[in-house]
Amino acid sequence: MPPKQTKKTLWVECETCHCSILTNDKNVHIDLNCSKEQVKCPYVESETLFTWLERASAPPDNVPRDAVLVHPSAGALIGAVIGKPLELKRDGAPTLLKRMWPSRASAPAAVILPAADLIGAWCSDSKHVSVTSLKGVVPPASFVTVKVRNHKKDTDISDILKERFLNHYVNTGTVFVYYYFGRKLQIEFINIKSAETSEHFNGSWYVLSENTVWNIEKNVDKKVDKKPVILGGVDDIVDEIKTLINISFDTQGLAANFQPTRGLLLHGHSGIGKTAICKHLIDNCYHIEINGPTIFSKYFGETESTMRGLFAKAVMHEPSIILVDEIETICPRRSAGSTEQERRVTSAFVSLLDNLHQESNKVFVLATTRKPDAIDPMLRRFGRLDKEIEVPVPDRIRRREILYALLKNLPNKVASIDVESIADLAHGYVAADLVNLCTQASLKCLKRNSPVIEKEDLMIALTLVRPSAMRELLIEVPNVRWSDIGGQDNLKLKLRQAVEWPLKHSESFRRLGVRPPSGVLLYGPPGCSKTMIAKALATESGLNFLSIKGPELFSKFVGESERAVRDLFTKARQVAPSIIFFDEMDAIGGERGAGEASVHERVLAQLLTELDGVVPLNSVTIVAATNRPDRMDRALLRPGRLDRLIYVPLPDFETRLQVIELKLNKMSVCDDVNSHSLASRTGGFSGAELEALCHEAALRALEKDLDCREVTMEHFEHILKDFKPRTSQSMLKVYEEFALGQRSS
Numbered sequence: 001m002p003p004k005q006t007k008k009t010l011w012v013e014c015e016t017c018h019c020s021i022l023t024n025d026k027n028v029h030i031d032l033n034c035s036k037e038q039v040k041c042p043y044v045e046s047e048t049l050f051t052w053l054e055r056a057s058a059p060p061d062n063v064p065r066d067a068v069l070v071h072p073s074a075g076a077l078i079g080a081v082i083g084k085p086l087e088l089k090r091d092g093a094p095t096l097l098k099r100m101w102p103s104r105a106s107a108p109a110a111v112i113l114p115a116a117d118l119i120g121a122w123c124s125d126s127k128h129v130s131v132t133s134l135k136g137v138v139p140p141a142s143f144v145t146v147k148v149r150n151h152k153k154d155t156d157i158s159d160i161l162k163e164r165f166l167n168h169y170v171n172t173g174t175v176f177v178y179y180y181f182g183r184k185l186q187i188e189f190i191n192i193k194s195a196e197t198s199e200h201f202n203g204s205w206y207v208l209s210e211n212t213v214w215n216i217e218k219n220v221d222k223k224v225d226k227k228p229v230i231l232g233g234v235d236d237i238v239d240e241i242k243t244l245i246n247i248s249f250d251t252q253g254l255a256a257n258f259q260p261t262r263g264l265l266l267h268g269h270s271g272i273g274k275t276a277i278c279k280h281l282i283d284n285c286y287h288i289e290i291n292g293p294t295i296f297s298k299y300f301g302e303t304e305s306t307m308r309g310l311f312a313k314a315v316m317h318e319p320s321i322i323l324v325d326e327i328e329t330i331c332p333r334r335s336a337g338s339t340e341q342e343r344r345v346t347s348a349f350v351s352l353l354d355n356l357h358q359e360s361n362k363v364f365v366l367a368t369t370r371k372p373d374a375i376d377p378m379l380r381r382f383g384r385l386d387k388e389i390e391v392p393v394p395d396r397i398r399r400r401e402i403l404y405a406l407l408k409n410l411p412n413k414v415a416s417i418d419v420e421s422i423a424d425l426a427h428g429y430v431a432a433d434l435v436n437l438c439t440q441a442s443l444k445c446l447k448r449n450s451p452v453i454e455k456e457d458l459m460i461a462l463t464l465v466r467p468s469a470m471r472e473l474l475i476e477v478p479n480v481r482w483s484d485i486g487g488q489d490n491l492k493l494k495l496r497q498a499v500e501w502p503l504k505h506s507e508s509f510r511r512l513g514v515r516p517p518s519g520v521l522l523y524g525p526p527g528c529s530k531t532m533i534a535k536a537l538a539t540e541s542g543l544n545f546l547s548i549k550g551p552e553l554f555s556k557f558v559g560e561s562e563r564a565v566r567d568l569f570t571k572a573r574q575v576a577p578s579i580i581f582f583d584e585m586d587a588i589g590g591e592r593g594a595g596e597a598s599v600h601e602r603v604l605a606q607l608l609t610e611l612d613g614v615v616p617l618n619s620v621t622i623v624a625a626t627n628r629p630d631r632m633d634r635a636l637l638r639p640g641r642l643d644r645l646i647y648v649p650l651p652d653f654e655t656r657l658q659v660i661e662l663k664l665n666k667m668s669v670c671d672d673v674n675s676h677s678l679a680s681r682t683g684g685f686s687g688a689e690l691e692a693l694c695h696e697a698a699l700r701a702l703e704k705d706l707d708c709r710e711v712t713m714e715h716f717e718h719i720l721k722d723f724k725p726r727t728s729q730s731m732l733k734v735y736e737e738f739a740l741g742q743r744s745s
Contacts, residue, residue, distance in 0.1 A: 010073045010108045011044070020044040020077050022109055039127055042109035044077040052127035053090070054106075055115035066168045068098035069112035070131065075100055078133050085134040085169055085205070088113075093121030097134065097169035097205050117177050119186060134205070138169060141206035143316040145191035145215045150183060158214040161187060171204050190217065193316055213309040213316070231280050232405030233398030233431075234273060237389060241266075241281060241366075244387060249319045249362045261386040262356050263365040265327070265379075267372045268391035269574060271432030271468050274368040277391070278323050281366065286320040288313060290330070296341075303341065304348040311352045311363070319362035327367040328374040346376050353384045393430060393574045399423040402431055406438045412453040422458050427544045428467030428575050437461045480536040485529055486662050486687070487655025491648060495520065495533065498644045499621050500541045503577050517644040518611060519622030521585070521637065523629040524648030524735065525727040527688030530625035533648070534581045537623065544578035546571065551587055553603055561599055562606040569610040569617070576619035585624035589636045604633060611641045629738045647739060650686055650727060653679055659687050663694045670712040678716060684725035693723055 011020045017034040025041045032041060042051035051074070059067065068086055080086055080100040088096040088111070098113070106112055111129055113122075146161070157180065165176055165187070176187040192206050231238065241264060248260045266274045288310050295306045314320040324330065331346040332338065356363050367385055369375060379385050394402060400423035407414060414422075426434065438453075440461035445453045482492055502509055502516030509516055522530040538545035546568065553564045572578045582588065589604060611622065624642060626632065636642050651659060657679040664675060682690060697715040701708045704715075 010071075011077060014043075017045075038130075044074070047078045047133065049074050049078050049109070049111070049131040051109040051111055051129060051131070053122075053129040054110050054112045054127075055118065056112050057115060059114050060103075063101055064099055064167070066099050066165075067101035068096075068131075069101055069103035069106055069110075071106055071108045071110065072102040072104060073108050074131075075102060078131060080131075080133045085138060087132045087134050089130045089132075090121060090126065090128060093124075094173055094175070095171075096122070097138075097171070099169075100133070116179075119175055119177055138205050138207045139194045140209040141170065141192050141212045142195040143191075143193045143213045143215065143312055144170070144189055144206075144208070145217055145316075147188045147190050147217045149186040149188065156216065158216050162208070162212065162214050165208055166210065168208050169205050170208060171206065191316075213312045215313055215316075230405050230409065231273070231276060232402035233394055233400075234277055234391065235401075237391060238277060238280065240389065241277070245281070245321070245364050248364045259357060259383065262363065263353055263367065263379075263385040263387070265372065265375075265385040265388045266366065266368045266391060267370065267388065269393055269430055269468065270370050271430040272391045272393065273431035274391055275325055276431065278325075278366050278368060282321045282323055286314075286317040287323055288320065289323045289325065291325045295330070296345075301344075303345050307345070307348055307352065311355075314363045315359070315361050320364075322363060322365045324365065324367040326369060327379070328369050328371055331376045331379055333374055333376050346378070350376075350378050350384065353379075357383060393428065394434075395576075396423055399426050399429060399434065402434050403438075406434060407453070410438060410442065410453055411451060414453065414455050414458065418455040418458075422455075422462065425462055426467070429465070430468050433465055433468050437465045440464050480532060480539050482536050482540055484662065485532060485536055486658030486660075487651060488529070488533070488648075491533065491646060494644070494646050495537050495623075496541075498646075499537055499543075499579065499623070502621075503541070503543070503619060517621075518617060518640055519624065519642040520644040520646060521629070521632075521642040522623065522625045522646050522648050523627070523738070525650055525686055525731060526627050527686030527727075528648045528650060529687045530648050531581075531583055532687075534579070534623050534625060538579050538581070541579075543621075544572075544575040545581065546575075546578060547581045547583065549583045549587075551584075553588065554599060561603045565603060565606045565610060569620070572620045573618070577621075578619070579621050579623055582622070582624040585626040586628045586631045589624070589626075589632050591631055591633050604636075608635055608641065611636075628734075630734050645739075647735060649735075650684060650732075651690070653683075655687075656682055656685065656690060659690045660694070663691055667694060667698060668710045670710045672713045673711065673716065674713060677713075681720060682725075684727060686725070686727060689723075689725060693719060696723065 009023055012023050012026060013020055014026075014029060014034060016030075019034075021029045021041060021043045029035075029041045029043070035041070036043065036050065038050035039052045042049070044050070049070075056069075059065070059069075063069070064083075068088060070080065070086070075082075078086075082102060083099055085097045086100045088098060096113075103112065111131055115123075148157070160180075161178065164178055168176070170176075170189045170192060172189060172192055174189045178185045178187055194206055244261050244264060248262050250260075266277065268274055290307070290310055295303055295310070297303050297306065311322065314322050331349050332342055334343065334346070353365065355361075356365070365385070367379075372380070372388065380388070392398075400420055403419050403423055407419065426437070429437070437458065438461075441453050441457035444457040444460055445451075485492075498517045498520045506516075522533065524530060534547075535545070548568060553561055553568070555561045555564065568580065572580050588600075588607060590600065611617070622642065629645075637645065657675060660675045660678050660682075664673065678693075682693065685693070693716070696719045698711050700715040700718055701711045
């Protein structure tokens, strides 16, 4: 039986220099006097393989993409383990870190890499390479920023790169090659961060994982001129938010001793300027914008993962600001109809907010919404969206400042006093409406080929732009003046005392310690201009006018009527100073009866609560009109509610004379028409009946002759024969008894 052949040894130790060399190269190594010529005579010294590099066209099947092929015998000498990192170095080339993969088919000393993945000096003719097994643990990269060369499209390929280079090793300066639709892209890593730190970790290398957040740096060579954000009338709000942000970022000062505000909810009417304020604040700070349509995904868990990645990116670039526009679309209030995805996303967002406090990150969250009540209540407690700031509907002063800011960027010849007068007329206009106002004025300016905007352009634009803040409740109030209402001088004075004086002379009321009237009730016979007087009051005083007819508030759905009352008063507070005018008040404020509460009684209870409830009616005046004051609920008429009762009587002779003359001035009448005679013969007529008398006389003239040019006294005489006043004595007695009852009470 022949003796067993001993296994051939591929590597032997040199007795002279004690390095390991290939058995077949021993004689060459000795002839070269132990020269370290690694291409002719590869060797292993101090657990480092010095050999040559081979470039393969493609890696074999079942071999990882980030692998380097090494013969097992050489791997054993340098302490390499399958799948563990090997550090490859070459003069003039960046260091590579690849996974060790055994290749028995290759030469014992060969190191093989795919040629397509090599760039720069690794593509040169030089074959020298040294290979060392990396000691320690390579930490996972939590965030990487890369620069993509040769990529001329705006397509975000971060997800593609994340999948392609999963489990690859990188450090700052590493460049990968990726072929995107035939184009060779170079992916350079310019910033890497890891959330894990340990003394056992290798400090310069990181491994890309599924949780790594990729950020592709934008092309800085393309300079885009940003339009400046124009702000006006919100300096106090901007200063307050800046203070909160600075405190949140100051971890060394006073804020280090307490938990600072890291979240703010900005709410207000649509078009009020919430987003513009946020854009102004994030302009010079690293920021990330989050909105519902861009982060929601149909795949399970991907939405939460995207949100976590965005927060991680913000932490990576701290100090930074996260802007969440229309947060109610991401974290809506939970209800029976809420989906599982909405609940998961809300929980993930809340968890990320809490982590900002736990990690003391310099990240501030700015959220905006139109409907604070539509947000999940979990977000509105301390430690999350701590602070809530309402951007109010601009008053006269804020509107003036916004107009100044807008006109500063437009060529104009509008004087300061004209800007103030336009601001006075723009009741209920929010910032977006004022921008639209200037846009419409610019269009008018272009149509008449003028280089600058003038006051007339803005005045015309005022008739075209409808105020957003009063869109749901605004009626088209005619331009009614006190001069359009004949007589009633005492009544006009009482109304001015009740409505105009508290607003224009508030200092006098405070000095005397008097509370202005909360509401005014106009009562009297039908047709005595109660509604017209209320409109004239709104026009003359320059206040926002919200007109509501009693039946409009009622709904067949339970709770909707009360909600309508609440929304009405909320809107009035937003557009203060304002007047809420209730026409036919007896339909709402009628006497409550016994038994089960009806819709009417619930609405009345809500109305009473709003009139003198917890939320004060600052600069909001209630004006109500009714023909039947005797049917009004007594709770409405007590002091603090509708505490000023004004009787609008049938017009006396002087008032009738003025009403008739006002009407006749608008008609074509003959010289024989005697207004004094008509006024003396129309005792007991209401204002509406006097107007109807003139109207009927004009129709009588047309009956006689369609080509008639004027109305004569004869036509009036014919109408007066059958035209009788419709206000009965019994009704007048009701008003007298009501007035006596109020005085006695």
